[in-house]
Amino acid sequence: MTIDTIGSATTARTATERAPVSSDAAAAQGAARAPATAVETAAAVKAPSAAPTLDQVNEAVSQLNKSAQAKSQGLEFSVDSDTKRTVVKVIDQSTKEVLRQIPSPEALEIAKSLESKSGTGLLISQTA
Numbered sequence: 001m002t003i004d005t006i007g008s009a010t011t012a013r014t015a016t017e018r019a020p021v022s023s024d025a026a027a028a029q030g031a032a033r034a035p036a037t038a039v040e041t042a043a044a045v046k047a048p049s050a051a052p053t054l055d056q057v058n059e060a061v062s063q064l065n066k067s068a069q070a071k072s073q074g075l076e077f078s079v080d081s082d083t084k085r086t087v088v089k090v091i092d093q094s095t096k097e098v099l100r101q102i103p104s105p106e107a108l109e110i111a112k113s114l115e116s117k118s119g120t121g122l123l124i125s126q127t128a
Contacts, residue, residue: 054084061086074099083111 057079064070064077076089090100
């Protein structure tokens with residue numbers, strides 16, 4: 001069967017031929033707001049967003065760590081004190097071993113060295 005024959009083999013169903021929608025889905029569709037206009041969408045994208053403060057980030061991290069879903073999935077959220085970056089760790093529930101960390105400890109060290117003011121030996125910690 002080719003694409004041409006697929007298109008001609010089926011015809012579009014009318015609204016009365018479609019399966020009825022459940023009452024919850026129908027209410028959600030009726031309650032949904034109209035799509036945004038192009039001007040609204042462009043303004044939302046171009047609008048400057050206020051960066052959260054460190055206190056706001058720490059509060060959000062605290063709330064995430066308290067959530068039951070994060071605990072059941074073995075997720076731990078934190079903020080690296082040196083780079084001020086959010087860190088997510090995947091932890092084995094039985095052994096409490098860190099299975100994965102995003103960003104990795106190495107990436108955090110690289111970011112820390114790149115952000116430092118020294119300028120010399122940015123990525124290499126050896127001496128000649």
